[in-house]
Amino acid sequence: MSPFPGSPDKTRDSLLPKLALKPWVRDKAPRLILRNAKIVDPSEGALLAGLHDVVAEDGLIISMCTRTTEHEPKLPSIWDADSKDPKPIVVDLSGKYLCPGLIDCHVHVTAVPGVKTMSELVQTSEELIHLRTTYILREMLLRGFTTVRDTGGASKALAGAISEGLITGPRLFQCGKALSQTGGHADFGPANASTGCCGGHVQSLGRTCDGVPQVLKATREELKGGADFIKVMCGGGVASPTDAIETVQFTAEEIGAITTTCKQMGNKHTTAHAYTDASVLHAIENGVRGIEHGNLISATTAQLMAEKGVFLTPTLACYGIMVRPPFEDFLPPEGKVKNAQVMERGLDALKIADEAGVVPLISALPSVGQADPRFAARMLGDAKLGRIAVGCYADLLVLDADPLEDVTVLDYPEKHLFAVIQGGRVISSRIDALPVENHI
Incomplete structure (x- = not known):
């Protein structure tokens, strides 16, 4: 009984660990020691020499030691028997490959x-979308994607729920709703529908806004809502019903208003949906710092992108998915024509960009040799991403094959992926000595 009527009983409360304001928030990640690992260094496109021991604590890598046959490396003190901290997890990986968690820069x-x-899809209720999103996020993480960048549709609330442990998923960077002009790539309303006198229609992945006052308000509202960056639809797209790929969207004044606002409100990154030379040039000449897709760019435009340091995020994986079962009818007939148009040129554009020296952020494969993950970390504004190094996030994949030798091993997680570790927490594991953290 509490010594004072009405006051909390601290003895009782200490026995009720879930009696908390946010009971889903977990304790700090335990100390994790992974021995005898081959370290994948995607920045150099090579393995680090020898076998290594990696120590992680509270979500970060705190120590790395090279092992030799002559001696056992001296690790930092790992456990004080009198400490209240749990005993660390120590696992011998026996020469398996330790790879940085994957980063998908366009989801x-x-x-x-x-x-x-x-x-x-665009008519599905928001409640059902939210529930199905939890499944998508969990599956992404289980396939090894420990960080993703959502380019239209996600929110700060969703990112926060993941970071607190309420929802299982990758670390999430998001732009809120993508900005579209009426009749642009994120306007999914019927062709004869009116957005009203004041615009601002919000549906599915985007919101419409027309004229400088509306785009200023939309940009400011997304940033106020916690957007990490702003996405602008600067050209036509495959999935939208009323705009051809060749269309150029928004005026120079509208895009300039968006990019200026982003600089003023925390120097936020901006990126543009754009396929053609005209739409790409329209975006970067008005201050946009990244391009999504870019399937139809020329060598001249690619050279300008390289000179200005504009990032490129190709999305070649998505076009094939939208033409095979069970999604062969996902696009309307006119969308299928546009999909074939951009799919045909996608690989050529990637070669053009690479030859010009454009910084690539390859969607789905950024940390296995196709692109240096340090570029993704720079764009996302977090240098702790994408590397196995002291001070970086303990976002780690345990593989039985070298992805630098054959990147397709990542296509078959059920065969080659033995464990996923995110922020020092074991999310999935097929290694007996490496138990999955209990989320219940």
């Missing part, structure tokens, strides 16, 4: 399955 986690067509 739409709210573009969920469960529907046959794009029109069904």
Whole structure:
């Protein structure tokens, strides 16, 4: 009994660990010691020499030691028997490969399955979208994607729920809703529909805004809502119903208003959906710092992008998915034509960009040799991403094959992926000595 009526009983409360304001918030990640690992260094496109021991604590890598046959490396003191901290997890990986967690720089986690067509998706209730998104996020993480960048649809609230442990998923960077002009790439309303006198229609992945006052308000509202960056639809797209790929969207004044606002409100990054030379040039000449897709760019435009330090995020994986079962009817007939148009030129554009020296952020494969993960970390504004090094996040994959020799091993996680570790927490494991953290 509490000694004072009405006051909390601290003895009782200490026995109720979930009696907390946010009971889903977990304690700090335990100390984790991974021995005898081959370290994948995607920045150099090579393995580090020899076998290594890696020590992680509270979500970060705190020590790395090279092992030799002559002696056992001296690790930092790992456990005080009198400490209240749990005993560390020590695992011998026996020469398995330790790879940085994958980073996908272009996803739409709210573009969920469960529907046959794009029109069904944009009409799906927000509540059902939110519930299905939790499945998408969990599956991404289980396939080894420990960080993703959502380019339209996700929110700060969703990112916060993941970081607190309420939802299982990759570390999430998001732009809120993508900005689109009426009739642009994120306007999914019927062709004869009116957005009203004041615009601002919000649906699915984006919101429409027309004229400088509206784009200023939309940009400021997304940044106020916690957007990490702003996405601008500067050209036509495959999935939108009323705009050809060749269209150029927004005026120079509208895009300039967006990029200026982003600089003023915390120097936030801006990126643009754009396929053609005209739309790419329109974006970067008005201050946009990144390009999504870029399938139809020329060598001249690629050279300008390289000179200005504009990032490119190709998305070649998505076009093939939208033409094979069960998604062969996801796009309307006109969308299928546009999809074939950009798919045909995608690889050529990637070669053009590479030859010009454009910084690539290859969607789905940024940390296995196709692109230096340090570029993704720079764009996302977090240098602790994408590397196995002291001070970096303990986002780690345990593999039985070298992804630098054959990147397709990542296509078969059920065969080659033995464990996923995010922020020092074991998310999945097929290694007996490496138990999965209990989330319940």
